Amino acid sequence: MLRFLVRRVVQSVVTLFLLFAVVFVLARATGDPTGLLVPPQGGAETIALVRKNLGLDQPYYLQFVLFMKQIASGNLGISFLTRRPVLDLIMERLPYTIILAVAAMAIGTLLAVPMAMTSSLKRGRAVDTAIQVIGALGIATPQFWLGLVLIQIFAGWLRLLPVGGAGTWKHFVLPAVTLGVFQAANMMRVLRSSLLEVLSSDFVMLARIKGLPEYRVIGSHVMRNAILPVLTFGGILLATLMTGTIVVETVFAWPGFGRLAYDATIYRDYPLMQGVVIVAGFIVVGTNLAIDILYALLDPRIRFD
């Protein structure tokens, strides 16, 4: 177990290192940012000074070392636009995104589990077809458009909920639902195929032959085994969730991490963009590591080498 842990942690660190290297190269490929920092009337001396302060006069490998040192010490630079530390900006926004993501996962699970259960237990019947059609529509609907349609209905025509922003629980409903519906559709598909596999296995048949009541069969034999493969998709679900928050927060003007990423892009705020990608990298790699460890703890069949 210890060897497995060490191996996975090392892998995670290498992944992060690669990601940072890519960010470094992309940031350099966009050209010299000095032009954005120095006013047009600033002379060659000012430009040279700024370049020196940013370390841009150093050779690339030294710049890379400096870049990694800064990340390690939590210094992600200063945002061009707001002149505030990038890390502070991100930390202010993260809580908004976290509650949105948690709510979306909750809505997703609450919708996906009963739908997948019904659909796999009634395989081939009309209910199954209906649920699968709903799932396919959920995946085919772009989140930005679903958000706009919900705004049209609940804010435009019914005047029940606000168009966007944050503050009261009413602001929270539409973004959470928009995000949750897509998560539900994705989870439902994964869970359904996993359930179908478990339902046709020998131990489920045995449990039924033994005469266990159906709720015991489902509760203690089927669900436990069907959840595990869904966990392996956890990393991909997280990636779709983060992608979703960028879109949904932009549509609903929700002041979270995703909206910050979008603003950084459209205002060409390079340090902020860089910081957003780095923090997202930490979140993604950390969560995937946690999922793998959880998976190893829950499933005795896996090998630790």
Place this chain on the structure above:
Amino acid sequence: MKIAPGDTNAIMQTVPVAHARSVFAIRRLFSADYPWVAISVLAVLTFVAIFGDSIAPHDMYEPNLMKRLTPPFWMDGGSTDYLLGTDALGRDILSRLIGGARTSLTVALMGLVLGGGIGGAVGIVAGYFGGAIDDTIMRVADATLAFPIILFALLLSVSMGGGLLAVVIAISINLWARFARVIRSDVLIIRDMDYVKMAKISGASSIRILWRHILPNVMNTLAVLAGLQVGWVIILEATLSFLGAGISPPTPAWGSMTAEGREYLITNWWVTFMPGATIVIAVVAFTRLGDWLRDWLDPRLPHE
């Protein structure tokens, strides 16, 4: 069956192998589950994507401020001249949707060829040679899939100044990993088949084995994967264009058309509704076709 953490391919492999059908078999053309509706929708889409300029009832680019925000024909103030209404600049929405079909299908085709080609090649190499090459490639693929692609696409789009090529590259960067994983798990099975062993014994080079014996046997999987991924690619392109990091205006694209209508959302709903509804129809049709292709050609692939 031992399953390593995170190894979804291992789970897929637990399904027994069946002999795949050829892409070119048209026996089932007239069976009941043939996706006629999806194919008709896609035929229309492809047709308008190719001949859009001559079919579109109005100019896709020419603003007409006298006619701005005309509602669809069935509403008060609408006219059959502009069947689906006009946008804030008075451009015909139907004509721009037709133009958007070309954008979407072009991006999808280029992304699938580039991403699928690279992913297929990398997957074959990883599966056939195994060992450290395989480990490295699959780790990179997993990391790619775990990272939110939109963030990367936004960064890339800023670096490259947006445009079609940036979108295609951003899509390919994610797509290759999806292809590589599935193709690799196919190759892992194929490389242990007798005919591959025989080829090795008779002294065939690795390149010859890969080209003559492995590649033809993963072609069906490549076709099925492409079918299953088109919808996702279309949504991704639309999302990027919606966020202003994809196809830039005035080129008609479904995503940017939706974005253009945002300001007029409450009063003129059709400007945002029409392009989004078009995306849903196109994606559902592609997904239906992809699912059908999978069932038909390769019953071994998982039914997600």
